[in-house]
Amino acid sequence: MAKFRKKKSGGQQAINTSSLPDIVFMLLFFFMVSTTMKEVDLMVNIAPAQATELSKLEKKELVTFIYVGVPTGKYRSLYGSEPRIQLNDQFATVDDIQSYIAQARDAMKESDQPKMTTSIKADKDCPMGVITEIKQALRKAAALKINYSASEKAEVK
Numbered sequence: 001m002a003k004f005r006k007k008k009s010g011g012q013q014a015i016n017t018s019s020l021p022d023i024v025f026m027l028l029f030f031f032m033v034s035t036t037m038k039e040v041d042l043m044v045n046i047a048p049a050q051a052t053e054l055s056k057l058e059k060k061e062l063v064t065f066i067y068v069g070v071p072t073g074k075y076r077s078l079y080g081s082e083p084r085i086q087l088n089d090q091f092a093t094v095d096d097i098q099s100y101i102a103q104a105r106d107a108m109k110e111s112d113q114p115k116m117t118t119s120i121k122a123d124k125d126c127p128m129g130v131i132t133e134i135k136q137a138l139r140k141a142a143a144l145k146i147n148y149s150a151s152e153k154a155e156v157k
Contacts, residue, residue, distance in 0.1 A: 044069035044086050049124040050153035062115050064104040069123035083126045097137035121149040
């Protein structure tokens, strides 16, 4: 008579990984589509001034940017070659700065509002009169923390 033996389990079976590349590429595609790299499209040319004493801003989410410069090529025919102010993705006047600052302040948490910094990214050839008008408008909007963006000056040997 034949004896029947029970099969011993040979350990755990391997996990099927044939669909793993599909899942990885699907996640990669999702993050590539949903991530934004740049918040604002510059419509003005900015060649920042050079400085020797620079410091980095710690919290970028507390910074509101004002761009000042000559309009780029495709906007020059509409707006001319005089320096213009850009707030977010549109050209603006000095009178629009107060409402822009108020909107930016309202979008922040109440605890972060006093820490809000306004950064002026201006072209190095921009007339100081435009910068002074912007500073006056920022004073009226009670935005007293102002930062001027610059690039690091290369040392001459």
